[in-house]
Amino acid sequence: MEERRRLGDAGRNKSMVDQLQRYGIFSSKxxxxxxxxxxxxxxxxxDTPPYIDSPMTIGYNATISAPHMHAMCLHLLQDHLLPGMHALDVGSGTGYLTACFSLMVxxxxxxxxxxxxxxxASFSISNIKKSEAASYLEKGSLSIHVGDGRQGWPEFAPYDAIHVGAAAKEIPQQLIDQLKPGGRMVIPVGEIFQDLKVIDKNLDGTISVRNETAVRYVPLTSRDAQLRGR
Incomplete structure (x- = not known):
C-alpha cells in the first residue's frame, strides 16, 4: 500500500511539472x-494538497511558495546552479528549493x-531525509542552518546563486557581498507592492538589477516580528 501511494504521488508530482511547462512557466529540461x-x-x-499551483501555509506565519514560483526561480538561476557551484537559499522553509539546488550543483x-x-529548520531536515537529496545531506554538501537569512551564511560564501524566499524592504547588502562576481540573486523586494528582482554581480563587482515580475511574498523580517505576524 505504501509503495502504491508513493508511486501515485510521483505521478501527481510529474503531472504538476508537466502542467507548469504547458503553461509556459519554464522551458528548461x-x-x-x-x-x-x-x-x-x-x-x-x-493534510495539505501539495500539487496544486498555490502557496501553502507551513505554520509560524510562513508559507511554501506556489510551484510556479519555484519553477520560475529555478529557471532564472539554472546557469548558476551548475555542478560544483555554491547556492544559498534564504528563508528555506520546508527545504524544498534547497533540495532542488543540491541536486543541480x-x-x-x-x-x-x-x-x-x-x-x-528541523522539519526541512526530516523532509530532505525522505527525498532524492538525502545523500547530499548525509555527505554534507547540503546543509540547513538556523539563522537570520538577511545576514546570509558567510561560511560557504561566495555563492554563485542566491534565492530569497521572502520580500525585503531593500536588498540586504550582506547578500550582495556574499554573491560571487558572475553570480545571480533572485529576491522579491517591496512592501505592499513587490517585484521579483534579478540581481547580477558583474565580474568587476558592479551590480545589474532588473524586474522579472510582480509578486506577493511574506516579509523578510526578524524571527520575532514574523512570529507576531508583522
Missing part, C-alpha cells in the same frame, strides 16, 4: 528533471539553506 525528482509532496505539512557543489524558525 534541467528544471523539469529536478522538479520531477524532488517530490513536493514530501515538503508540505500533512551536485555532491561536488554546496547548497545551503538558512531558516530563522528552528522548528521549520
Amino acid at each position: 534541467r528544471v523539469a528533471e529536478v522538479m520531477e525528482k524532488v517530490d513536493r509532496g514530501l515538503f508540505v505539512p500533512d 551536485g555532491p561536488e557543489g554546496r547548497a545551503v539553506g538558512v531558516e530563522h524558525i528552528p522548528e521549520l
Whole structure:
C-alpha cells in the first residue's frame, strides 16, 4: 500500500511539472528533471494538497511558495546552479528549493539553506531525509542552518546563486557581498507592492538589477516580528 501511494504521488508530482511547462512557466529540461525528482509532496505539512499551483501555509506565519514560483526561480538561476557551484537559499522553509539546488550543483557543489524558525529548520531536515537529496545531506554538501537569512551564511560564501524566499524592504547588502562576481540573486523586494528582482554581480563587482515580475511574498523580517505576524 505504501509503495502504491508513493508511486501515485510521483505521478501527481510529474503531472504538476508537466502542467507548469504547458503553461509556459519554464522551458528548461534541467528544471523539469529536478522538479520531477524532488517530490513536493514530501515538503508540505500533512493534510495539505501539495500539487496544486498555490502557496501553502507551513505554520509560524510562513508559507511554501506556489510551484510556479519555484519553477520560475529555478529557471532564472539554472546557469548558476551548475555542478560544483555554491547556492544559498534564504528563508528555506520546508527545504524544498534547497533540495532542488543540491541536486543541480551536485555532491561536488554546496547548497545551503538558512531558516530563522528552528522548528521549520528541523522539519526541512526530516523532509530532505525522505527525498532524492538525502545523500547530499548525509555527505554534507547540503546543509540547513538556523539563522537570520538577511545576514546570509558567510561560511560557504561566495555563492554563485542566491534565492530569497521572502520580500525585503531593500536588498540586504550582506547578500550582495556574499554573491560571487558572475553570480545571480533572485529576491522579491517591496512592501505592499513587490517585484521579483534579478540581481547580477558583474565580474568587476558592479551590480545589474532588473524586474522579472510582480509578486506577493511574506516579509523578510526578524524571527520575532514574523512570529507576531508583522
